[in-house]
Amino acid sequence: MKAAVLEFPGPLLLVDAPKPELTPRHVLLKVRACGVCRTDLHIAEGELPQRLKNLIPGHQIVGEIVDGATRELSLGTRVGVSWIGGVDGTCPYCVRGLENLCDHPDFTGYTVNGGYAEFALARADFVFPLPASLDDLHAAPLLCAGIIGFRSLRVAGVEHGDHVGLFGFGASAHLAISVLRAWNCEVYVSTRGASHRALAESLGAKWVGTEKENPPVALDRAITFAPSGDVVVAALASLRKGGVVAINAIHLDRMPEFDYDRLLWGERQIRSVANMTRADARDFLAIASEIGLRPQVTTFRLDQANEALAAVKSDSINGAAVLVP
Numbered sequence: 001m002k003a004a005v006l007e008f009p010g011p012l013l014l015v016d017a018p019k020p021e022l023t024p025r026h027v028l029l030k031v032r033a034c035g036v037c038r039t040d041l042h043i044a045e046g047e048l049p050q051r052l053k054n055l056i057p058g059h060q061i062v063g064e065i066v067d068g069a070t071r072e073l074s075l076g077t078r079v080g081v082s083w084i085g086g087v088d089g090t091c092p093y094c095v096r097g098l099e100n101l102c103d104h105p106d107f108t109g110y111t112v113n114g115g116y117a118e119f120a121l122a123r124a125d126f127v128f129p130l131p132a133s134l135d136d137l138h139a140a141p142l143l144c145a146g147i148i149g150f151r152s153l154r155v156a157g158v159e160h161g162d163h164v165g166l167f168g169f170g171a172s173a174h175l176a177i178s179v180l181r182a183w184n185c186e187v188y189v190s191t192r193g194a195s196h197r198a199l200a201e202s203l204g205a206k207w208v209g210t211e212k213e214n215p216p217v218a219l220d221r222a223i224t225f226a227p228s229g230d231v232v233v234a235a236l237a238s239l240r241k242g243g244v245v246a247i248n249a250i251h252l253d254r255m256p257e258f259d260y261d262r263l264l265w266g267e268r269q270i271r272s273v274a275n276m277t278r279a280d281a282r283d284f285l286a287i288a289s290e291i292g293l294r295p296q297v298t299t300f301r302l303d304q305a306n307e308a309l310a311a312v313k314s315d316s317i318n319g320a321a322v323l324v325p
């Protein structure tokens with residue numbers, strides 16, 4: 001099969017790789033689309049430590065089951081695979097229902113091969129059947145950007161009608177805003193890039209500004225998407241007392257010093273958002289289908305995987321990048 005392989009670190013190389021062999025409790029998928037996530041970029045650039053030699057990245061896989069079918073997952077079923085590729089089920093976190101924090105997790109496209117390929121193997125208990133209303137291209141970006149964006153709203157404790165700030169407006173934020181609008185939240189978006197601001201406005205933001213501007217109201221909740229500690233501090237500075245900043249970034253450049261008395265006192269909170277649970281995935285996909293969530297996508301061929309990563313890095317496309325093998 002054709003696959004885009006990372007000989008760490010460095011650009012991806014399009015190669016002929018062996019088709020994955022079916023193993024017990026797994027399904028073999030023919031990949032129909034695979035979303036490109038900022039985490040893929042962090043992996044390719046070595047900001048996350050190398051875990052596999054000759055890795056096939058990609059963790060927003062829409063695939064069709066072509067082998068390993070079970071009673072619940074018949075041949076031909078269209079499923080999604082996300083970043084959480086497996087957990088041990090036995091560690092203290094799994095036992096407490098916090099499988100996103102599992103001590104021995106597998107991450108798709110990082111500790112196990114992912115979907116930048118014509119075929120992919122996935123644990124049968126970590127695939128999510130996709131509603132027919134979500135087509136391949138538009139379902140792919142939901143599978144990490146969407147689910148993690150949704151989890152960020154949960155971690156931030158967003159309630160219906162809240163004033164919510166989104167700092168950065170890439171793939172994840174442009175999905176989260178639709179959920180927020182469905183919950184009657186007022187959404188304030190700070191982001192660099194005029195096209196991102198225009199997109200935020202068209203998706204119903206109450207206010208949009210550059211990354212240097214502060215929202216005109218004190219926020220109940222804020223979610224940061226940029227891999228920048230300065231943005232976290234800007235979000236903190238926009239919060240009301242008791243408000244929460246959720247950081248939706250697997251990697252930050254650094255965390256700058258900030259003034260505790262002014263920015264954190266008053267029971268303000270900073271929380272990170274780590275991975276996702278299967279419940280997050282199922283709940284989000286149900287909401288996405290219900291509200292007719294349709295991400296903006298730009299498609300790339302498998303042999304354009306490096307261009308797709310570069311586009312994510314430079315924020316040069318609106319919405320999400322999707323590879324179609």
Ligand SMILES: [Zn+2]
Nearest residue numbers: 091094102103
């Ligand atoms: Zn565990």
Ligand SMILES: [Zn+2]
Nearest residue numbers: 037039144145
């Ligand atoms: Zn991701």
